[in-house]
Amino acid sequence: VQLQASGGGLVQAGGSLRLSCTAARRVSSNNGMGWFRQAPGKDREIVAAINWNGANTYYADSVKGRFTISKDIAKGTAYLQMNSLKPEDTAVYYCAVGLGSYLNTEGSKYRYWGQGTLVTVSS
Secondary structure, X not given: OOOEEEOOEEEEOOOOEEEXXXXXXXXXXXXXXXXXXXXXXXXOEEEEEEOOOOOOXXXXXXXXXXXXXXXXXXXXXXXXXXXXXXXXXXXXXXXXXXXXXXXXXXXXXXXXXXXXXXXXXXX
């Protein structure tokens, strides 16, 4: 299953970006989805996660209050709205489709992964 992530780019600190992740509807409509990121020299970390219908969400402490995850069930698309970006948000961002309908924060519980989109925040 192919996931297509888009929306990354170069932005100044304090700016905003919106990431999108499109998957085949039959895969993502009934599944939880998540956004992860990996900065150079660091391990991959969870950024945000959402259950299948958007009723439950999770945010890493580092992005809480600045990022918002959402999901369009009809389109099979997940979004990550990123506001008040900081240089430490610079990373490759990956979207993923979970194994089940619930929200999950562990990478091992995600079945399909996108190719990643680079976000660079300049100071």
